[in-house]
Amino acid sequence: xxxxxxxxxxxxELILLGGAFLVFGTDLFVRNKKTVGELSLLIxxxxxxxxxMPAQPLKLFYDMFxxxxxxxxxxxxxxxxxxxxxxxxxxxxxxxxxxEGEFYGLFLFMAFALILVAGANNLLMIFLSVExxxxxxxxxxxxLKKDARSKEAAIKYLxxxxxxxxxxxxxxxxxxxxxxxxxxxxxxxxxxFAPFKSLAHIAxxxxxxxxxxxxxxxxxxxxxxxxxxxxxxxxxxFLTVAPKALGFAVFMRxxxxxxxxxxxxxxxxxxxxxxxxxxxxxxxALSQNNIKRFLAYSSIAQAGYIxxxxxxxxxxxxxxxxxxxxxYLFTNLGAFAVVTLIGEQTGSDDLAAYAGLSERSPVTAAxxxxxxxxxxxxxxxxxxxxxxxxxxxxxxxxxITLTVVAAVNSVVAAYYYFRIVRLMYLTSASGPALPPxxxxxxxxxGLMFAGVLLLGLFPGLFLSLIWR
Amino acid sequence: xxxxxxxxxxxxxxxMALVLVFALGxxxxxxxxxCALCLAAVLIGTAMIYVALHAExxxxxxxxxxxxxxxxxxxFVIMLTEHLGGKTIRQTNRQSPAAIIxxxxxxxxxxxxLMKTPWPVTAKALDAKVSVMSLGKALMGxxxxxxxxxxxxxxxxxxxxxxxxxxxxxxxxxx
Numbered sequence: 001x002x003x004x005x006x007x008x009x010x011x012x013e014l015i016l017l018g019g020a021f022l023v024f025g026t027d028l029f030v031r032n033k034k035t036v037g038e039l040s041l042l043i044x045x046x047x048x049x050x051x052x053m054p055a056q057p058l059k060l061f062y063d064m065f066x067x068x069x070x071x072x073x074x075x076x077x078x079x080x081x082x083x084x085x086x087x088x089x090x091x092x093x094x095x096x097x098x099x100e101g102e103f104y105g106l107f108l109f110m111a112f113a114l115i116l117v118a119g120a121n122n123l124l125m126i127f128l129s130v131e132x133x134x135x136x137x138x139x140x141x142x143x144l145k146k147d148a149r150s151k152e153a154a155i156k157y158l159x160x161x162x163x164x165x166x167x168x169x170x171x172x173x174x175x176x177x178x179x180x181x182x183x184x185x186x187x188x189x190x191x192x193f194a195p196f197k198s199l200a201h202i203a204x205x206x207x208x209x210x211x212x213x214x215x216x217x218x219x220x221x222x223x224x225x226x227x228x229x230x231x232x233x234x235x236x237x238f239l240t241v242a243p244k245a246l247g248f249a250v251f252m253r254x255x256x257x258x259x260x261x262x263x264x265x266x267x268x269x270x271x272x273x274x275x276x277x278x279x280x281x282x283x284x285a286l287s288q289n290n291i292k293r294f295l296a297y298s299s300i301a302q303a304g305y306i307x308x309x310x311x312x313x314x315x316x317x318x319x320x321x322x323x324x325x326x327x328y329l330f331t332n333l334g335a336f337a338v339v340t341l342i343g344e345q346t347g348s349d350d351l352a353a354y355a356g357l358s359e360r361s362p363v364t365a366a367x368x369x370x371x372x373x374x375x376x377x378x379x380x381x382x383x384x385x386x387x388x389x390x391x392x393x394x395x396x397x398x399x400i401t402l403t404v405v406a407a408v409n410s411v412v413a414a415y416y417y418f419r420i421v422r423l424m425y426l427t428s429a430s431g432p433a434l435p436p437x438x439x440x441x442x443x444x445x446g447l448m449f450a451g452v453l454l455l456g457l458f459p460g461l462f463l464s465l466i467w468r
Numbered sequence: 469x470x471x472x473x474x475x476x477x478x479x480x481x482x483x484m485a486l487v488l489v490f491a492l493g494x495x496x497x498x499x500x501x502x503c504a505l506c507l508a509a510v511l512i513g514t515a516m517i518y519v520a521l522h523a524e525x526x527x528x529x530x531x532x533x534x535x536x537x538x539x540x541x542x543x544f545v546i547m548l549t550e551h552l553g554g555k556t557i558r559q560t561n562r563q564s565p566a567a568i569i570x571x572x573x574x575x576x577x578x579x580x581x582l583m584k585t586p587w588p589v590t591a592k593a594l595d596a597k598v599s600v601m602s603l604g605k606a607l608m609g610x611x612x613x614x615x616x617x618x619x620x621x622x623x624x625x626x627x628x629x630x631x632x633x634x635x636x637x638x639x640x641x642x643x
Binding site: 003017024060061062064065098099102105106109112113116124125128129131132135136139140142143145154177178180195196198199202 | 584585586587588618620621629632
């Protein structure tokens with residue numbers, strides 16, 4: 001489809017883009033930065049209202065942006081993630097300063113970038129959009145200029161990220177050389193022929209490095225704990241969810257469109273990597289004393305569970321990944337929202353600050369308990385539905401070793417999630433009662449709590465949306 | 469004609485070898501300033517390879533943007549920052565030997581793969597000369613969307629970089 005005709009279907013993205021510039025513009029004149037934040041929230045909501053499900057897959061801008069049901073799902077996903085993150089960050093004090101407005105503006109750009117990732121159906125667009133997301137992530141991680149840890153995290157993230165991207169780019173160049181085309185379907189067709197089989201194996205490995213880095217898959221997860229600990233907490237919350245989910249999205253698209261013929265090979269590799277990822281994440285999480293590091297390792301382990309669905313890659317497996325990602329969105333953002341709140345109120349991210357939280361702030365403790373239980377996969381919460389689907393896919397695909405290892409891992413994970421619940425409820429409080437949460441954060445917490453419960457209790461409601 | 473062709477082939481391979489040597493210099497030399505000069509040489513060498521492959525426009529852009537602008541900027545920064553120019557740093561650590569062994573394995577693997585793959589190189593593709601006009605048309609037509617996306621990426625990065633690099637004036641009061 002040509003450029004002018006495509007614009008009609010590209011309205012939400014244009015709103016985001018225009019909105020971002022509007023936010024940067026108003027930021028110059030408005031002294032009260034809260035208004036800027038509210039404006040960005042309004043832009044996100046308006047953009048979400050204009051999102052329309054296409055009747056059939058649309059090849060916008062000469063197929064540079066592939067708008068199908070898959071991209072549509074992740075469009076909502078990105079908008080929800082950014083909206084919730086903005087709500088969490090309104091009350092985050094370290095951000096208060098002359099650059100608060102830019103923070104919101106960059107998040108609007110981020111939403112735009114994430115949507116581009118979801119619709120990328122072309123090597124060029126995949127590279128551009130994934131880099132776009134990475135660049136803004138580096139900037140947001142280093143946003144606290146006076147915090148040495150934030151700067152260190154940004155540098156680490158940048159260095160690791162550039163190497164991973166370079167390797168992926170090299171793999172893309174091999175694919176382009178073999179097929180003479182940038183479009184994923186054409187590349188897939190070219191790789192189908194015998195002389196290019198070995199090339200396809202190497203190229204898929206390079207994609208594993210580049211995208212594995214984004215989703216913090218096991219041998220490429222080294223950056224995650226340091227970056228997640230050093231970044232401003234709302235940014236950490238966002239990074240553990242949205243870029244990761246979109247990494248999975250583009251990973252799925254590449255695997256299904258380009259590398260489907262060699263599935264038998266990479267499926268084995270992904271199974272091994274999935275086992276490695278969840279085991280490493282869980283075992284290291286056991287010994288953490290900082291809640292941000294703890295959740296960082298837990299999110300690595302969660303990536304391992306999601307990889308189960310990718311390793312199976314049946315219809316059920318792919319749907320399982322989407323369900324899991326949705327559950328993970330509400331759950332992990334929710335857990336980090338509580339961490340932001342407690343970090344603000346007690347000034348500490350140590351696990352010790354959570355001792356006796358049920359006495360100091362019963363509502364917050366209850367929320368965190370629900371989110372942790374959902375992460376552990378206890379019914380009737382969202383995490384259970386996600387786990388149920390990836391496990392079902394693995395059993396259906398006869399991946400028995402993977403299923404057994406994942407089950408053992410879930411038990412280990414349940415132990416350390418319960419450790420925090422025990423800390424909150426069974427130890428005595430070390431300080432006075434905490435004030436109630438600021439209103440935007442309370443709203444975000446309520447929304448995520450509702451999401452976790454609804455997805456857990458009425459999964460059919462969400463599943464019918466995904467299945468479409 | 470035969471001899472001419474032979475010489476041009478030797479020339480191209482010599483350039484490639486030189487580029488590799490200079491690239492090694494970028495990551496192995498101890499003086500930052502020397503590294504920057506090596507990088508400039510690598511970029512010029514790459515431009516020469518572009519010329520040999522009939523991509524004159526790309527070569528010109530490479531020289532103008534990378535050698536002319538980016539490298540000049542880098543060298544300026546090194547020279548203007550007092551204690552950077554004369555400083556020497558080791559670029560290796562204890563893991564380097566292991567890394568070299570691993571990397572040479574990958575190089576061998578990739579090398580055999582690249583030699584084995586029958587790249588779809590046709591006479592037509594070799595002779596194709598991409599004119600600046602067709603490049604411009606492609607950028608404004610099929611590739612207009614990625615082109616615009618790149619500009620958005622650049623502006624987002626610029627804004628973010630300014631936020632991170634700007635000196636805080638707000639220490640004394642609200643801005």
